[in-house]
Each structure stands twice: as C-alpha cells, then as structure tokens.
Amino acid sequence: GKDIVQFAKAVEISAPKIDKQVCRTKPGGSDNYYGVYDVTSDTATGSKTSLCGGEGTNNQGSQATPMALTDFIKNTLQGDGSKNWPTSSAQRTKKPVPVTNDNATAVAKDLVALNSDEKTIVA
Template sequence: GKDIVQFAKAVEIAHPTIDGKVCSGKHAEGAGDASNPVSYSEKPTAGKTAQCSGLQNEGAKKFSDFVVGVGLKDNKNWPTGRYYANTGTKVVRSTDNSNAKAVATDLTKLTPEEKTIVV
C-alpha cells in the first residue's frame, strides 16, 4: 500500500488532470452497496466507501482523495476495498484485490500520452 501512496502523491502534484481520472468513477461500486457513496473513508458508512471507483457519481473524487480517505498510508484497504452493504447495514469486504484492479482499470483508460507520463 505504501508504494501506491507515493505514486498517488507524485501524480497529484505533477499531473492533477490525471489525478482526477483515477478512482473517480463508479465502475467498481460494490454489488450490494446501497449507501450511494459520494466520498472515501477508511471505515465505510452510509455515503462513504473504501472502494476505488466505487462512487455514486463520476468525477466526484480523485486518486489523491482515495489514497488519503481509505487509509492507504496505514496499509488499510489495499489491495482489497470494503463498502457499506445494504443487507444488515454492515461493512462488506469487496472481491479480492478490488482496489488494485480498480486502479489498474482506471490507468488503462488514460490516453496514450497520459500513460507515458505515469509509467
């Protein structure tokens, strides 16, 4: 988790446009997440998730928000995220490596020029 923290800091400082394209979507929202998450949190609650690109709305948050919000510097929620379930109002672990896969998915969606910058 600590390597991804350093990577995210570098992207945030040097390339804010790219920062806004990673962990800013909704493609990885938990199947049972009924909390309509709009922000990131180390401990998911109603309206908050620990799943990269598990947001209700596209573009609401960015990579740096995800890294800080879910506690990656403390090795929390990496490589697997968590979300607030609609059954029994409890926190549920996402599928294995869900955060790592969501970050990778978002990185593959960058333009060829942006990929050259971050690789």
C-alpha cells in the same frame, strides 16, 4: 500499500489532471450523489466507500462532485497505505462487499483507460 501512496503523490504533483481521472467516484441512483471515500464502505445507509471509483447511493453523506485518487489515498488508505490496499473493507453486513484485490484492480483499470500521452506521463 506504501508504493501506491508514493505513486499517487507523484501523479498529484506532476499530473493533477490525471489524478482526477483515477479512482473517480461515481454518482449512484438517479441523482448526482457521489460516493465519499472513507475507511469502510457503507452504501446501504449512506454513501461511504472504500472502493476505488465507488459510487454513492443517496444524499445522506454524499457530495455533489466526484472524489479522485488523492482523496482515495488520504481518506481510504489513511495516507500511508496501511488500510484497504489491495482490498477494500466494509462495515459489517454493509455493501459493497469487498472482493480480493478490488482496489488494486480498480486502479489498474483506470490507468489502462488513460490515453497514450497520459500513460507516458504516468510511466
């Protein structure tokens, strides 16, 4: 967890544009209700997500703009990587159900999606 936190801090400082592309929350439903990063997911009754790039589901607790890597580190990984790395967590019986290494996989997927210039900057 500590390594991803250090990586995210470096990206935030050196490439803020890239920071906004990684772990960008998605809108859920037909409206722009973006997920909000939290320590545990609960999209059954709100829009809390502990999954990198998670989506909101309704206007309860959602926000109008997406969150990204810096927010994910601060709110979901608790700023030090002590929670939700490499796997997210959910409130009991809430969704999305965590899958082993889901956060690590989601971060990797977002990094692979960067263009070659952005990958060079991140490297």
